[in-house]
Amino acid sequence: MTTTNSTTSETKGTSTAPIVHGDIHLIRATSQEIIQRTWTNNQQEWGKDFGAETYYARERFLASQDFASNGKQKFWVLVPRTFDPEHPDLDLILSAVETFERPGIIATKEQGLRDVLSVSIASVFTPAHYRGHGYASLMMRLLWKEIQKMDKVEFTFLYSDVGPVFYSRIGWIAKRSDEIVIPTSHTIANPTSSSDVVLQNVTEHQLLELVEKDAKWLRESLQTRVESSDRDDVFVAVIPEPTCIAWLNARSRFTAQNLKVSQDGPTILGVQDSQTNSFVLWFHDFAHHQLYIIRWRMDPKAGVETTRALLQAAQAEAQMWKLPKIVIWNPDQSLVDTLGLDISKRDESISSIGFVSAEYDSKNIEWVLNEKYGWC
Incomplete structure (x- = not known):
């Protein structure tokens, strides 16, 4: 995991032949082999201050903290449907993302204060040779569907380093940054x-x-x-x-x-x-x-x-x-x-929020305590 921000690296790079989106799906990565490969991929971008082994050590250390342990942190990879998690071809990880479960509150005049779960999103990364084919966009749309299946989760948020437009197309609303x-x-x-x-x-x-x-x-x-x-x-x-x-x-x-x-x-x-x-x-x-x-x-x-x-x-x-x-x-x-x-x-870490189970007028939404502690 690189938890420096919730950014996408869906930018121009050395491209390979595209895979049809219908032949791709999003799966949750649970094996250390696959998770570490996502770290290998993004270490070149977010771990430049560390050597590879030190970077792996940091990610394992952070994943062991109470904030991330016991399933609160999840790793997801976008892969071809032929990808075998038991015998993975790690070169076929097209894009990756991480999520964290967080306690939240939604308050309205009609319903009062409601305790809910939220999901924060981090470490959206596409290797350079897979960029330019819309994989990150596809991954985030598929991730939105996965979040909708999660019990009691009512909103999701991230911090975009690519401006407000990319994520707004999928459902996240840029707020004060x-x-x-x-x-x-x-x-x-x-x-x-x-x-x-x-x-x-x-x-x-x-x-x-x-x-x-x-x-x-x-x-x-x-x-x-x-x-x-x-x-x-x-x-x-x-x-x-x-x-x-x-x-x-x-x-x-x-x-x-x-x-x-x-x-x-x-x-x-x-x-x-x-x-x-x-x-x-x-x-x-x-x-x-x-x-x-x-x-x-x-x-x-x-x-x-x-x-x-x-x-x-x-x-x-x-x-x-x-x-x-x-x-x-x-x-x-x-x-x-x-x-x-x-x-x-800010032109980086733009605060963006999306509601999973309800639709609200974006003009009427106030993100209270929109501070750095929410970032991961």
Whole structure:
């Protein structure tokens, strides 16, 4: 698995003779031999910072984490119908994709808050010599049908690196995909002192309790929104869970160790202000030299001094690890005002969502907490 993004590599390349789409199907890959071949295929694109064996080790390590284990992560391959999974010709893997089961919520005025399952999609990859024949498009259409068969799954989401059009043809709707980039040297323009705010480090020991509270706060926020919403408004969220945040940080530690950044990797996962129930969680992206804010929560009672203190803590963490910038997805306006920086639209990792069992007007859909923790 390469979990850097949910992108397609259906671009021009050295092409082989096409196989008729009717002679192709999508199967779930369960053997390590087939799964590892998908890693071999995409390592050239997404594992350039590692040797092949180290890349395999990382993918096996990530697949063993709680977030991915016990069938929550699935591997799929597009192959000719003649492909024999027991005795596979690995050169006939035309395209591959991975899925993860995630807890979610859909909230409407009519039905209230409903706990559902969602499926996030990652690592769409077509080898160069098979590109140009529509295999990735076919695979995603077939995957959509497989997701429709999954019990209790009501929405699916991905992060596109090929713009909004490719996936929209199949059923995914592009949603807000903004970001703000904060240089670690940036001075936050605000006259209010943050020296009176006392922050506590978030480590793995505090993570479970904090994220469970976050999920509770999400439900309370959605309930408030639903009560004041119009009848056609739809609110959807991927529920924050400790396993996805632990998975991201396991990825960070592995990279730190193998790029010789650190022997042990980072142990501080963020900081919190328990007085106002505000916190920030982050992910050290050593491969791309940045600190990602994966979850940002400001309690409505908190003031700008708390915002400033959390930002300064993130800057200090990035500086300690020699990461020159901090990236926050879809920041709210108060955060932008505090920073005095511009929001930009992403041309990568475009947030896209699709509903499996219902049709909603895309104009009425709000993806709540559309933040980095949803990415895999």
